[in-house]
Amino acid sequence: MSNSIPFNHIYLIDGSGYIFRAFYGIPPMTRPDGTPVNAVYGYTNMLIKLLADHESDGFAVIFDAGRESFRNEFYPQYKAQRPDAPEELIPQFGLIREATRAFNLPSIEMKGYEADDLIATYAREAKEAGVKVTIVSSDKDLMQLVEPDVELLDPMKNIAIGEEQVLDKFGVKPDRVVDVQALAGDSVDNVPGVPGIGIKTAAQLINEYGDLESLLNRAEEIKQPKRRQNLIEHAELARISRRLVELKRDVPVDDDLSGFDRMDPDGSVLRAFLEENGFRSIIARLGETLGGGNEAGQSAEAEAAPGESEYELVQTKDALARWIAEANKEGIVTIDTETTGLDAHSAELVGVSLSCKAGKACYIPVGHRSTEAAAAADSDQGGLDLAGPTDGSDDTPSQIPRDEAIALLKPVLEDAGVLKVGQNIKYDMIVLARYGIEMAPIDDTMLLSYVIEGGLHGHGMDDLAQLHFGHSTIKFKDVAGSGKSQVTFDKVPLDKALDYAAEDADITGRLHRLLKPRLVTDRMTTVYETIERPLVPVLARMERTGIKVDRDVLRRMSNDFAQRLAELETQIHTLAGRSFTIGSPKQLGEILFDEMSLPGGKKGKSGAYATGADILESLAAQGHDLPARVLDWRQLAKLKSTYTDSLQEQINPETGRIHTSYAQAIASTGRLSSNDPNLQNIPIRTEEGRKIREAFVAEEGCKLLSVDYSQIELRLAAEIADIESLRQAFLEGQDIHAITASQVFGVPVEGMDPMIRRQAKAINFGIIYGISAFGLANNLRIPQNEARNYIAAYFERYPGIKAYMERAKADCKKHGFVTTLFGRKIHIPAIGEKNPARKNFGERAAINAPIQGTAADVIKRAMIRVPRALATAGLDAKMLLQVHDELLFEVPEAQIEETTAVVREVMEKACDPALKLSVPLVADAGVGRNWAEAH
DNA sequence: GCCCTCACG
């Protein structure tokens, strides 16, 4: 314990490891003088995040001092095959050390040793001095250092790596990691290892023999002849490998550990560094913490930092009038509503916050009730809240009556000359619409962020405040409590409500001033102004309309399912020989593979048997009864719990309809998603499930009209990848999968074997998803080799596809994003990953995103135009739902034909006039009393 | 709160 170390917890940062990952992971960027700085930028951000998120009191950044280290003395090939650093990276090495010093952190390196050795040495010293150690690195070579009080933190993924994660990765405890690495080798670092042995085998051997030396000494005992021979022959190579991978923990370091205590940076030094490198967004974000020194003057009207703000509680009409006058004068106001719940369709308005300037915001309570905070503490008598305040103690807070506040706010909120800015403003629009306010025009910071940085991070207020201002917003839990003692916002005391609500409006305003100008610099104005922004009122209207649901249909199905589930349960338990929880994959796996010893038991990484539908199906096909029944049980259980039961609860008692919410800033590709409930995944593929659609019905005198795009993604693939023959087939209205089969497999379309067509269809889909032999093989249940041949044949027939795929990957790698035909950017940071699995994932996403994203743009454009087209034609149809390539309407029976024509026209022409496609878009329509009939 | 499974396009 006793030591002269002035801290309790040290962060040792692997600077060199980070440089490379940042360089390849962050899109190229240069500062005004042309120097590339993307890795510097990433590194700077990482430091800020580390320093902000972690309270440790010791910090040091460690670098490699050069290419050569003592390891090359006994093994010259070590890391020798590595290519030279890319030209754009070279100037950044120095800048990153400069950045480190600008943050007032020690920058440590030593000739002849790698950063890892210095880290190992300091970690040992710290541990011996009783100091906790966190090593910040994503290099697996450092995993050998993990022990109690020494952990690894992956800065890109922000996950901690302890003994358990090491065991996962190497199959052994940290103290045996070097033995495993010595056997398995490492092609990246040119560590030879023993031929024919990978990590899995190495771990198995080490676990069996204890350690490397024992294994090599007893190599004769190995049963497999080839492996035995290799171990004997290459024993020396294994020993050398071990010396290569084992980190040196006793480097005679120059710098003393005790000097690594954390010191705050000098604001002006840091500012100078950030300015020199053109990191304006970081300067803006750090704001106040950089302190004075603003000579450059480029941020003359720098905003006060979040947290230093002046918030006003508005309790009188006079005060409210002042704020409204301010909004009118400025022509812009940020707004946020507080309600009693998350569901915009049923929550009641509790208060409104407004902000016109940074640091200034107000909160107008209109529906707060007696706080009950004190009362709730001693006796939580729950239950009914009988006629108003109990005990006659009327402690309802002083506030403007709701209806009067709404009457005052309505004119400014509907004033075309005053822009209303919100974060997810659709929510506020829906709430206010229920009180008679049709808010317009609007801007939404969530959507600004979505179009500018979609795919890079989430776009919730908390994410954005943290990201752009390094500010942690007050959490809802902090004002309303959590768990059992959570209260609705109307019961939150006014002072707390003010802090919380006014901050939201304030932060939203700050985000708007930061992000709106970036539309122009990032060339995203068109996507925002022609797609996302005009879509907001359209979605709000659809959500408010909702869809009528016949509760009796659902109730009858639920009852039927309950009965059949009970029967199945009995049968399954009988077959299993005992009772168990069928819904537990863990218990089911044990029954199937341990107790019944059925074949094919495979454990995943969590140690549980896999029991997915594909596995149960193959067992069922082998004639086993139990898995077949479990499949039936699962289908019914899913339909009952997710659909027939829960949809009944989702019917709004006031409207008798179900009102979903569309999330406009979730899906990276630009698609919408639907939640609470999700109406985009109502069953259709099985007959049993499809019946659920019969419960979605039209109002008396109306029918449901479903119009969906035919093969839109494949059409867009033909367009984007420029596949002439595919395009021709679409132009001629041919059976596209049959044509593909005919062209790839060389069989005539006439009298084609349906199996062949099915395979071609799977390939066509595969193309859209960024095909792989593994994926196609799995899908078609054919050997991987066969799948590989199909793909090769396809590429040969349609070389444009291959070219497109390569182009998409290269584009994405270069810029960090791909784009749709309408200019939407889809960032895919995974493309820069070193881990091949993650990188491959990124590549497939890069292939799919422009296609899926363009389709999303197309239907959004159609949705924006449909309401006006219907109004112009004098039609009363209501748009109810969107399901990616389908729009569902409720149409008066007398207007069906006309409405169908108008909607199809709008959908098929949705690209005009922005884009002239060389492939026709086709929309098919269906009509019925319910959704099953209409689709 | 995470994992597994499964519903959709």
Next chain:
DNA sequence: GACGTACGTGAGGGCC
């Protein structure tokens, strides 16, 4: 032998 596999979502139940 391998990093692990088709793209994009949301929801419910089990389990720690």
